[in-house]
Amino acid sequence: MEYRPSDIEPKWRNWWKENQTYKVDNQPSKPKYYILDMFPYPSGAGLHVGHPLGYIASDILARYKRLRGFNVLHPMGYDSFGLPAEQYAIQTGIHPEVATEQNIARYREQLDNIGFSFDWSREVRTSDPAFYKWTQWIFMQLFNHYYDLDADKALPVSGLVAHFSKNGNAGVRAVCDEDTPVFSAAEWNDMDERAQQLLLLKYRLTYPGEAYVNWCPALGSVLSNDEVKDGVSERGGHLVERKLMNQWNMRITAYADRLLEGLNDLDWSDSIKEQQRNWINRSVGASVRFEVEGHEGTLIEVFTTRVDTIYGVTFMVLAPEHELVQQLTIDTQRTDIESYTKWAAARSEVDRMSETKKVTGAFTGAYAINPFNNERITIWIADYVLAGYGTGAVMGVPSGDQRDWNFATQFNLPIVPILDSQKDIEHNADATKEGRYINSGIINGMTYAEAIPALIQWLEERGLGKGKTQYKLRNAVFSRQRYWGEPVPAYWKDGVPYLIDEQDLPLVLPPVDKYLPTETGEPPLGRAEGWNYKGYEYELSTMPGWAGSSWYFYRYMDPHNDREFCSKTAADYWQQVDFYLGGSEHAVGHLLYSRFWNHFLYDLGLVPHREFAKRLVNQGMIQGRSNFVFRARERFFEEYLMIKVLNPFFAEMGPMPIIKADFEEEHLYDFAFQTNNLVIEVTSSKQSDKIERVYRTAQSDGKRLLVLYTEELIDHINNPEVTAEKIRNALASQEDYTISKEKPRCEQLFVSLNLLHKYHPDSFTKLHVDVNIVVDDVLQIDKTRGKQQFEKTNFKLDASGKYLCSWEVEKMSKSKYNVVNPDDMVQEYGADCFRMFEMFLGPITDAKPWNTQGISGVSGFLRKFWGLFFNAAGQFSVSDEAPNKDELKILHTCIKKVTDDVERISMNTCVSHFMIATNDLRRMNSAKRAVLEPIVVMLAPFGPHIAEELWRLLGHSNTVCDASWPILNEEYLKTDTYVFPIQINGKLRATIELPTDVNAADAEAAALGLEQVQKWLEGKAPKKVVFVPGRMINIVL
RNA sequence: GCCCGGGUGGUGGAAUGGUAGACACGCAGGACUUAAAAUCCUGUGACCGUUGAGGUCGUGUGGGUUCAAGUCCCAUCCCGGGUACCA
DSSP states (O other): OOOOHHHHHHHHHHHHHHTTTTOOOOOTTSOEEEEEEOOOOOOTTOOOTTHHHHHHHHHHHHHHHHHTTOEEEOOOOBOOOOHHHHHHHHHHOOOHHHHHHHHHHHHHHHHHTTTOOOOGGGOOBTTSHHHHHHHHHHHHHHHTEEEETTTTEEEEHHHHHHHHHHHTTTTOOBOOOTTOOOOOHHHHHHSOHHHHHHHHHTTBSEEEEEEEEEEETTTTEEEOGGGEETTEETTTTOBOEEEEEEEEEEOGGGGHHHHHHHHTTOBSOHHHHHHHHHHHOEEEEEEEEEEETTEEEEEEEEEESOGGGGGGOOEEEEOTTOTTHHHHOOGGGHHHHHHHHHHHHTSOHHHHHHOOSSOOOEEEEEEEEOTTTOOEEEEEEOTTSOTTSTTSEEEEOTTTOHHHHHHHHHTTOOOOOOBTTOOOTTTSOOOOOOSOBOSOGGGTTOOHHHHHHHHHHHHHHHTSEEEEEEESOOOEEOOBSOSSSOBOSEEEETTEEEEOOGGGOSOOOOOOSOSSOOTTSOOGGGGSTTOEETTEEEOOOBOOTHHHHTTHHHHTTSTTOSSSSSOHHHHHHHOSBSEEEEEGGGTTTHHHHHHHHHHHHHHTTOSSOSOSBSBEEEEOOEEEEEEEEEEEOHHHHHHHIIIIIIHHHHHHHOOOSSOOSSOOTTSSOSEEOSGGGEEEEEEOTTOHHHHHHHHHHHHHHTOEEEEEEHHHHHHTTTOTHHHHHHHHHHHHOOOSEEEOOSOOSOOEEEEOGGGGGGSOGGGEEEEEEOGGGEETTEEOHHHHTTOGGGTTEEEEOOTTSOOBOEEEEEOOOGGGTOOOOHHHHHHHHOHHHHHHHHHHTSOTTSOEEOOOTTHHHHHHHHHHHHHTTBOTTSOBOOBOSOOOHHHHHHHHHHHHHHHHHHHTTOHHHHHHHHHHHHHHHHHHTOOBHHHHHHHHHHHTTTSHHHHHHHHHHTTOOSOGGGSOOOOOOGGGGOOSEEEEEEEETTEEEEEEEEETTOOHHHHHHHHHHSHHHHHHHTTOOOSEEEEETTTEEEEEO
16 A cells, blocks of 8 residues: 555544544643743744744654653644734734734644644633733733842732831832832822822832834834834835833843843753843943033933943943933034934944944033042943943943943043053053053052952942942833734823723723824824723733733643633643743743743742743744846846847947947937947837937937837847847838837846846846745746736746746745745645654754755655555555564664654654664565554654554554553663774774674784784884773774 | 854764764666656765775864864854844
8 A cells, every 4th residue: 555645644633633632631640741832923924834843843742752651731822913913904904803813724724734733722812802811910910019129029019008108118128210219108108199109110010111112203103123124114214213202111120130040940052041141141330420510410320340440431421312411412512412313313223233343423512520530531422322221321441441442542532541461552452350450549559359349339438339230131111002912901090000900801902993003193002992991091002022922831721711810720730831942033032021920920929930941942943045036127128239139230330439338327328320320229118208308319419219118128038139120120221210119018027047147237136036936946937927026027048948046045934935835845745744854854953944855855764664564465564473683673773762862852863763764674674563563653753644544554443642652672782793993093994893892902902903903003012002892992103 | 243053075964072974865877667757776075096905185264182073172254043122
């Protein structure tokens, strides 16, 4: 019987569905294993081949764990709020919910096609009110809690209020805003409700505050960083500026230390933990306040990790957005400062940080006073200082910091050495901490270790600063001026936010007429009619994409609970995620925010662990391999005409007076002949104005004009003789105006890659082409028909009649037309083959471009494996004979390797091991149940359909999912002899077969006795012989 | 720029500091076939040499540690991810 995946795969998928094979119940009697994939955003492009990479790996692990006796939770759902659906809604008017619903249906269909063991009864969607009710509920808990430093956990704000009314905020050690005043109980009790509420916001774990956003005045809305390219909006190219806006924030910095410490116990890759550490970036230093000359009481605070360099400060730099810039700038500098600020506002943070070669800045005209030596230093603004980072001001120490050095050099500011060990500071900054201080007042002669405490003590005694620990981690902006997200369960009264009643949850997203900001620039929710809470206006921003994904892993444990986000029973059983798999691009975004929420939920006693995911593996991205085609621009046609058609004419008729080799527009005519006064104009037939203009010029010059439409050139592009004939006719004719009368068929021309070198690079526009109509970089011309991109198109093909495309590796995305749909692969090769091929591509953690060459190897393997079970007549035929030693060795080698490799998530080598076992068994013509059945079980996680079919053919009535993983017996792997490699000076020169357990002396003697070894020894004795038991022999000469 | 990865034959990749290139793809030759497809067998890092010998080089590049380095250390180049509102 032939292996036909299209027959067996749908059959078993149905059977699994009907028998609820993958339904999971809480079974306290069984050990549990929770394996989770980062859930997908259901995009309109559908699932692409990159998504399943992780899902297949986790599915293999889930099925493997099940075979090893675990009760495995392996759920799937959708992160279904997000920007793309909203963009689509703006363009089409279709409600994002409708589009999202369709996208999910499509994802589900595609996922079902691959044979995953997901328990779909536990599916979650973040955009489902039954789900986001709990996202909103958690938000409310955050609002109602503050971080208490003594308890080192989140505590209810109600306790804080009680404390304030008795003692004021003295004695409260809590994380709060920098500018929180100190107040007494009396002062607190005297405050009105509004003042009290405003004060409490300084403590709450979520609070409204100001943050910079990408504001696009032309679109009247805030843009995501993704939507901004080179300082303008991606759509429309409108100007974008950075603007302060009132936004909800999450006080994640309260958890900075715990998020750092928690990393130590996590079984996550070192690289990801390192990224998180760097992102949080705890730095110990000092804050120093500088007075501003002539501005009594105005202080500029800076944070520095190198307070020891304070005497080397020769200037100060503020972020262009710094609140004091306006006030400090003197009139004569105002124009400079304003134009610089405007320029800087248009630049993104990444641009601002990346630019290190070009130093820019502007002088405010103001001076600050260094508190240590009372020196006047100039105050500048420069875009390398970011407003949202630290205090938005830095002290410039050019001798010790390269960026400061560059700045000082550019603007001719002094560079003062401060350590006797600093070298070469005329050419570079030297950030050393070695040596002793010079030019440094109270710390002269001290070392780094002595100077720091001395300086901090000095500052603290005078109230001019203090030792301080700072984090690079910033509080997270939580508002989005968008429609398609969770509404914030808060309303505004008198400029103060209040939570709605818990019983009014969920606060459901209201309908709006358009998904755009209001005329007054408010978020789309401002359009919702009658949308208010007991007469008060709701918060109009919605939550960001990461809200729902920060806690969804608990919902899978108890997905239908309408009283709690997850019951205690469920959480107690499933505990935490044992294995989490997802893209490395989430290293600091999702994975840090979700850890933060989890720590908070843990503080409230709602979840059993501080960390939600015990083990994490990051899969590499499957990149797209984009193809490009080249559309000819007008310049091409002029060049083409010259090269292919005109040159023979010119050779015959002599050179022309007015033609030059370049094809600039300002030339009067494109080409001209002396013969018969003929001039030629090449242009699109659409440019009738231009044709008329040239015609008039030609008339007044007394020239005869031939107009060649680019479109007619396109029509005959592969046959230049047609055009040559036209020119010949025009040269012979006496008409003063020749123009084609027939309507050209084509409007655009695409030129094959291998012809481009003949033309100027500017002659073409490079465009993405759908990779699904390209095979081996050759465009399938027949498949271009009916495609909008190729309407009225002709192709200039290469000598072999092909159209060759160029290619590049890029992110796989709809806009790049490089999305490959797994359905197509499944259709052609079957789901098992697709699954195994994705695994066979390489290590799960590596990024790689999608490329299907090689899939036939996996397909062939499955057929060969299948063939092991059938005799020459095509009948199922498996023997019950006892296996021999060689067969047992094949089997147990396979058990060992596959078991080891699944445990370390090395799925690609597992596939190889199956191939090796299959090839070996085929060579032996072996078909024994005792060997084949265990391999079927091991194959089941990888190719569940084929394994299920063979399992049943072997006579079982239950599903292969409920079989047991085979047990390794090392005895079968042992060998009596081993072929030892013999190295001379580390290079392989010979081999020798010896007993596996040979001792050093015997091995050495045997090796030295070999003729090949003697040859190298040249009669001398070796200096040394290294013997690694059971492995190798190295002879050192 | 900064942080984190990665770089091995024509290609995807394999390799607890111990025989570099497992397993596949591709390619070449052969078998079967009227033929093609499919299938099967053999070969396949480069170079020199050749009798089935043997040798030199070889894991981005340049150094180093070691009896032994793809693997460890230092420097450097290139590619990918993240860079706080894509998810």
